[in-house]
């Protein structure tokens with residue numbers, strides 16, 4: 310018998326939420342607006358695209374048919390396998406999957422035209438700890454793991470390229486939507502209300518952001534404020550566009 314690890318439990322929770330028919334309206338709306346904007350602006354070009362936390366391959370199916378190459382980075386082997394099978398069935402031979410923690414990836418400099426980290430995935434990146442006291446506001450204002458990943462992927466962008474991040478705003482509506490989503494997809498929230506992140510017993514962790522916390526994290530990646538644009542998706546979400 311194989312033992313279930315905390316990683317398995319988190320991966321299962323993530324897969325449940327990605328596959329569930331349940332999704333709070335504000336989260337569904339934010340995702341639809343995110344996708345509308347991405348498709349309108351970025352589909353149909355011969356781009357090299359990286360997708361950090363590509364999940365079951367949803368955005369690869371949209372962009373890979375017309376882009377030059379599409380690289381998915383995914384920590385869960387089970388979820389990555391779903392993306393692999395999906396892209397193979399669709400004949401997307403310009404796709405590749407890198408399975409593992411994206412913090413261990415060392416992408417080549419000036420390689421990608423676009424780097425995606427969508428559907429609130431930037432808020433999942435952290436040094437994993439069972440001690441929730443570790444994730445203070447100071448940690449969230451300069452999350453070392455986030456800084457490692459996005460410094461590297463910013464370097465991996467070509468000049469003229471774009472980094473796109475979808476994040477939760479730190480609003481009561483966003484917190485309520487997170488809790489609603491996790492609890493209705495089989496998870497148990499273990500954090501008290503009012504923190505800037507929500508964690509579950511299953512090991513899932515998702516941070517919300519203020520303008521200041523995003524800017525301070527991105528500044529630590531060497532990204533200057535004039536290159537950062539906040540697109541308001543709705544009451545709970547921003548799509549952040551970073552130009553290089």
Ligand SMILES: C[S@@+](CC[C@H](N)C(=O)[O-])C[C@H]1O[C@@H](n2cnc3c(N)ncnc32)[C@H](O)[C@@H]1O
Nearest residue numbers: 362363364367382383384385410411428430433
């Ligand atoms: C909220 S889901 C979004 C999936 C996909 N981007 C979408 O829009 O449907 C976040 C995904 O990122 C993956 N993930 C979380 N942390 C990661 C890390 N450190 N490295 C690589 N993948 C990660 C999760 O396993 C999950 O599939």
